[in-house]
Amino acid sequence: MKKFTRGFILGTLTTLGAVAGSVAAFHKTVVKPIEEEENRFDENRRAATRKGRSSHQL
DSSP: OHHHHHHHHHHHHHHHHHHHHHHHHHIIIIIHHHHHHHHHHHHHHHHHHHHHHHHTOO
16 A cells, blocks of 8 residues: 555656646747737837827927
């Protein structure tokens, strides 16, 4: 019974580690580039708004 319990705990920890690694890799390769692109679009939009407002000043 001792070997079974130790093996079960080790297998559970290994599985949890693999899942955590997969989630981290997915976030780094998929989610983070999308967020960076959205931030870049927002910065460009803000700059265009400032430029547009300043060009209409008297």
